[in-house]
Each structure stands twice: as C-alpha cells, then as structure tokens.
Amino acid sequence: MEVRRWRNFLQCNSEFDLTIKLGILNFGLGFLNLHQQLGFNNTGIDNTLTDNGEGTMQRSIIRNGFILLLISMLAGFLIPAMEIPRLGLSAHTIGLLSGALLIAIGSAWPQFRLTHRQQGVMFWTWLYSSYVNWLAVLIGALLGTGKMTPVASGGMEGSPATEGLISILLITVALTSVIAAVMSLYGLRGKQTD
Numbered sequence: 026m027e028v029r030r031w032r033n034f035l036q037c038n039s040e041f042d043l044t045i046k047l048g049i050l051n052f053g054l055g056f057l058n059l060h061q062q063l064g065f066n067n068t069g070i071d072n073t074l075t076d077n078g079e080g081t082m083q084r085s086i087i088r089n090g091f092i093l094l095l096i097s098m099l100a101g102f103l104i105p106a107m108e109i110p111r112l113g114l115s116a117h118t119i120g121l122l123s124g125a126l127l128i129a130i131g132s133a134w135p136q137f138r139l140t141h142r143q144q145g146v147m148f149w150t151w152l153y154s155s156y157v158n159w160l161a162v163l164i165g166a167l168l169g170t171g172k173m174t175p176v177a178s179g180g181m182e183g184s185p186a187t188e189g190l191i192s193i194l195l196i197t198v199a200l201t202s203v204i205a206a207v208m209s210l211y212g213l214r215g216k217q218t219d
Contacts, residue, residue, distance in 0.1 A: 082148050083134035089152055090127030093159065097121045100163060108169035108181075115177040116162035123155035130209070137212030147212065150205035154198050161194035 097120025100113075107113035130151055139147060165171055170187040171178020173195050182188060 082144055083131050086127050086148060086151065087131030090124045090131060093120055093127060093155060094124035097124060097159060107166040109166045109171055109178045111179060112162060112171055112174060112177045113166035116159055116166050119162055120159040123159055127151060127155055138215065139212040143208060147205060147208035150201040150208065154202040154205055157194055158198045161191050161198065165191050
C-alpha cells in the first residue's frame with residue numbers, strides 16, 4: 026500500500042504536477058541546507074547569562090519562532106499537492122501559531138524565575154512540541170495519514186507503520202506540551218520582580 030502511494034505521488038500527469046512535486050523535494054533539501062548554514066547543526070546551546078541577566082536562550086527561542094513561521098509559510102504553498110490538503114492546512118496553521126507562541130515565550134523569557142536547568146527543560150520542551158507538532162501533521166498530510174487527526178483528515182488513514190509513527194510523534198507532543206506549560210506557569214509563580 027505504501028509503495029503504491031509513493032509511486033502515485035511520483036507519477037506526474039502534467040508539467041505543473043511535476044513542478045509541485047519537485048518543489049516539495051527541493052523544499053525539504055533547501056530547509057536542511059538553510060538549517061546548517063544558519064548554524065543550527067550543533068547540538069548544544071549556550072545558556073550562559075549576559076550582564077543584563079537575559080540568557081541567549083531568549084534570543085534562540087525567538088529565532089526558532091521566526092524559523093517555524095517561515096517554514097510554515099513556505100509549506101503552505103505545497104498544500105494543493107498534499108495527499109490530504111485539509112490536514113496540510115492544519116499543519117500550516119499549527120506552524121504559524123507555534124512560531125508566534127515561541128516568539129511570545131521568548132519575549133516573556135526574563136519574567137520566568139527558573140534555574141538554568143529548569144530553563145533548559147522549558148526551552149527544549151517548547152521547541153520540541155512546536156516543531157514536532159508541525160512536522161507530524163505535515164507528514165500526515167503528505168502521506169495521507171490521518172487516524173490521529175480524523176476531523177482534519179476526513180477519516181482518511183494510511184499504512185499501520187506511518188499511522189504508528191504519527192501517533193508516537195503526536196503523543197510525545199502532548200506530553201512535552203504539558204511539561205512546557207507547567208514549567209512556564211511554575212516560572213511565573215510569586216510576585217513580579219524588577
């Protein structure tokens with residue numbers, strides 16, 4: 026079933042169809058290249074504090090918000106070529122809202138009263154939940170995998186392997202989102218300090 030779906034995806038009925046499908050492949054390769062050129066291929070993050078008390082995590086989470094906004098906007102152009110266009114629109118919307126959320130969290134970063142370790146947990150859980158939520162729904166839209174998103178996918182389902190992958194990703198997104206929200210609320214406890 027999965028091989029047939031890929032074979033159907035790769036078949037081109039028109040020049041426009043070929044252009045769209047090459048665009049999808051080019052988008053993925055281009056994103057990986059952009060990611061490396063911007064220096065995000067390193068695994069660590071400098072979370073040391075500067076003199077004014079604001080860590081570089083604040084700048085990094087804002088930057089990631091704008092990156093997620095950009096790739097979500099670019100992926101929006103691919104919606105007509107997706108296996109489930111409605112789910113593709115959902116991925117587009119999720120990416121835009123998640124990018125805006127990361128920017129808002131980064132803007133409020135100095136208000137969180139957390140240790141460096143707690144800031145790291147909050148930072149990575151927000152990043153993971155934002156990117157993986159967008160990516161899981163986008164993959165579902167591209168592959169026709171919609172068991173975990175029955176409303177947006179119109180009940181369409183993919184192979185058990187792809188459904189399992191998307192299920193695992195979305196369940197981990199739910200868990201990390203709860204952890205990120207709890208850490209954020211915990212960081213805003215007590216009275217405001219200047």
